[in-house]
Amino acid sequence: MTKKRMALPASEAVFRAVVYTLTFLILLITFYPLYYVVIASLSSAKYAMAGEIFLWPKGFTLEGYAELLRDDSILRGYANTIFYALAGTAVSMVVTTPCAYALSRPDFKSRRWIMVFFLVTMFFNGGMIPTYLTITRQLGMGSGYLVMIAPFCLNVFNLIIMRTFFETNLPRELWESAQLDGCTNTNYLLKVALPLSKAVLSIIMLYYLVGKWNDYFSGLLYLRDEKYLPLQNVLRSILTRNQAMASQLQSGTNVEALRKANLVKYSSIVASSLPMMILYPFLQKYFEKGVMIGSIKG
Amino acid sequence: MNEGKERKAEKPFHEKALAEISANWELYLFVLPAVISVLLFNYLPMYGVQIAFKNFIPAKGIAGSAWVGLRWFERFFRSYQWLAIIKNSVVLSFYTLLYTFPLPIVFAILVNQFQSQRAKKIIQTVSYAPHFVSTVVVVGIISLFLSPSTGMYGYITRALGVQPINPLGESSMFRTIYVGSEIWQHMGWQSIIYIATLSNVSPELIDAARVDGASSLQKIWHVELPAMRSTMTILLILSFGSLMSVGFEKAYLLQNPQNLATSEIIATYIYKVGLGGTPQYSYSAAIGLINSVVNVVLLLLFNGASRKFGETSLF
Numbered sequence: 001m002t003k004k005r006m007a008l009p010a011s012e013a014v015f016r017a018v019v020y021t022l023t024f025l026i027l028l029i030t031f032y033p034l035y036y037v038v039i040a041s042l043s044s045a046k047y048a049m050a051g052e053i054f055l056w057p058k059g060f061t062l063e064g065y066a067e068l069l070r071d072d073s074i075l076r077g078y079a080n081t082i083f084y085a086l087a088g089t090a091v092s093m094v095v096t097t098p099c100a101y102a103l104s105r106p107d108f109k110s111r112r113w114i115m116v117f118f119l120v121t122m123f124f125n126g127g128m129i130p131t132y133l134t135i136t137r138q139l140g141m142g143s144g145y146l147v148m149i150a151p152f153c154l155n156v157f158n159l160i161i162m163r164t165f166f167e168t169n170l171p172r173e174l175w176e177s178a179q180l181d182g183c184t185n186t187n188y189l190l191k192v193a194l195p196l197s198k199a200v201l202s203i204i205m206l207y208y209l210v211g212k213w214n215d216y217f218s219g220l221l222y223l224r225d226e227k228y229l230p231l232q233n234v235l236r237s238i239l240t241r242n243q244a245m246a247s248q249l250q251s252g253t254n255v256e257a258l259r260k261a262n263l264v265k266y267s268s269i270v271a272s273s274l275p276m277m278i279l280y281p282f283l284q285k286y287f288e289k290g291v292m293i294g295s296i297k298g
Numbered sequence: 299m300n301e302g303k304e305r306k307a308e309k310p311f312h313e314k315a316l317a318e319i320s321a322n323w324e325l326y327l328f329v330l331p332a333v334i335s336v337l338l339f340n341y342l343p344m345y346g347v348q349i350a351f352k353n354f355i356p357a358k359g360i361a362g363s364a365w366v367g368l369r370w371f372e373r374f375f376r377s378y379q380w381l382a383i384i385k386n387s388v389v390l391s392f393y394t395l396l397y398t399f400p401l402p403i404v405f406a407i408l409v410n411q412f413q414s415q416r417a418k419k420i421i422q423t424v425s426y427a428p429h430f431v432s433t434v435v436v437v438g439i440i441s442l443f444l445s446p447s448t449g450m451y452g453y454i455t456r457a458l459g460v461q462p463i464n465p466l467g468e469s470s471m472f473r474t475i476y477v478g479s480e481i482w483q484h485m486g487w488q489s490i491i492y493i494a495t496l497s498n499v500s501p502e503l504i505d506a507a508r509v510d511g512a513s514s515l516q517k518i519w520h521v522e523l524p525a526m527r528s529t530m531t532i533l534l535i536l537s538f539g540s541l542m543s544v545g546f547e548k549a550y551l552l553q554n555p556q557n558l559a560t561s562e563i564i565a566t567y568i569y570k571v572g573l574g575g576t577p578q579y580s581y582s583a584a585i586g587l588i589n590s591v592v593n594v595v596l597l598l599l600f601n602g603a604s605r606k607f608g609e610t611s612l613f
Binding site for chain 1: 318322324325326327328329331332333335336338339340341342343344345346347349354356359360405408409411412419421422423424425426427428430431432433434435437438439441442443448450452453454482485486490491493494513514515546547551565568569572573579582583586587589590594597
């Protein structure tokens with residue numbers, strides 16, 4: 001573009017200023033609460049509760065995190081969630097990927113019907129109670145590890161994204177020539193298709209992982225035994241501790257206990273959110289692609 | 299298409315099916331785990347929906363329980379809360395849609411005004427962050443911030459010389475808190491698709507607008523908004539379809555005895571009736587069925603409407 005830079009007309013200057021200010025405010029509102037939780041988790045609780053923290057930690061302490069390490073329930077929740085998230089994501093990928101590949105093959109005659117079979121579930125479902133009864137009674141998955149990993153391991157939306165990616169990114173000639181060389185479907189999928197599909201594989205993996213990591217509902221609905229509870233459910237009970245006490249601070253309230261509870265709340269939020277917060281920027285370059293593919297064939 | 303004719307002329311269906319499966323057995327094996335999973339976890343519960351018309355007694359099982367016709371539906375519509383619960387669900391999802399539909403578009407337009415790719419990327423990275431935080435954490439942050447005694451809300455109001463209330467305990471504040479946190483959490487993420495659409499606008503179009511001396515506002519109106527139009531329609535239909543299926547999790551987690559007047563929605567009521575205290579499986583399944591029927595009707599209605607007006611439709 002060979003365009004000389006001209007002085008902006010006044011209206012354009014105002015427009016720029018409005019755009020920059022609005023964007024800045026939006027980012028501030030988005031980011032500051034998360035940042036505040038981090039600095040509050042590192043500050044002495046008496047400052048946090050007095051509202052004296054704004055930009056950086058005050059009275060630096062790791063006491064909140066030390067407290068978490070002494071709490072068996074949160075450590076077990078953490079371990080459970082790591083297990084559920086990794087095992088659940090692995091199962092989901094193993095179920096979703098070959099299916100998406102088969103459905104992407106134009107010469108696979110039954111693919112239309114199978115697709116309809118999956119699509120129906122996006123609009124109709126049994127509802128909370130029939131699903132609960134099916135899983136606990138008919139399938140006999142009571143409280144335990146299995147119920148946190150097996151149910152709903154296939155997400156139809158993710159399946160569609162992956163299938164569309166395979167359809168548009170794997171040239172048909174590639175399969176035809178591989179077939180001439182005597183390549184089976186399994187070998188083609190493992191050695192040709194998957195290495196070419198890192199983008200979609202990583203984004204779908206992230207979707208499953210985040211879904212499992214942040215899942216609170218399954219634990220609430222199915223788990224009766226505390227030792228199986230995932231992180232989110234343990235976190236919830238930490239976050240609601242002393243809530244009644246905090247909402248009406250009266251004389252005689254045990255302020256020290258309240259402070260400690262608050263500090264633990266801040267640190268547990270940070271500790272439980274950190275893994276996903278660290279992970280997503282690495283995969284950000286794939287987001288646009290993933291979301292666009294998903295929208296083409298909803 | 300011509301397979302059907304051949305089938306009649308030559309072999310019976312099952313032989314043909316067997317031949318097809320053995321020819322492509324690998325592909326059928328590939329879809330098998332997914333089909334089984336969906337069959338077990340999505341279709342089997344649909345079979346269980348019949349308990350809405352039965353008096354389900356666990357010991358007798360689904361098939362063994364007696365049919366009771368519309369007893370549970372009558373009971374729901376005779377209960378004193380039914381109208382309030384449906385109204386709460388509809389109003390909550392309507393407000394959610396009203397704000398979470400247009401705001402990502404506005405944000406995408408804002409981001410698109412930045413020329414530097416680096417600036418765009420930084421803005422987007424920051425705006426996605428809350429999307430990866432769990433609902434439990436979001437609700438936790440809300441209650442820490444809004445605490446009248448120890449939260450930021452508390453000391454700001456006190457600094458202004460006002461006696462703080464407890465916003466989470468006010469039923470009039472529930473919807474604002476719910477919708478506000480939805481926006482906070484997902485606006486950045488939901489704008490990805492619009493930002494991507496805008497970055498695909500042909501450069502010639504933008505140049506033409508510039509040559510014609512269009513101001514930035516005119517460019518937004520005549521180039522950027524029209525470019526996003528079909529994406530908007532599809533997303534709008536999709537959100538109408540889920541109008542009645544407001545997320546259970548957040549409403550449940552934000553709920554407390556003081557804000558029940560607005561926070562009790564169909565999903566939380568189903569949970570309470572179905573799994574709280576003495577479980578009333580059949581009654582709760584009936585309410586769930588009413589919810590799904592309304593949902594599907596809404597989706598078909600809006601899909602039909604948008605097709606009629608010559609816009610994009612889902613199917």
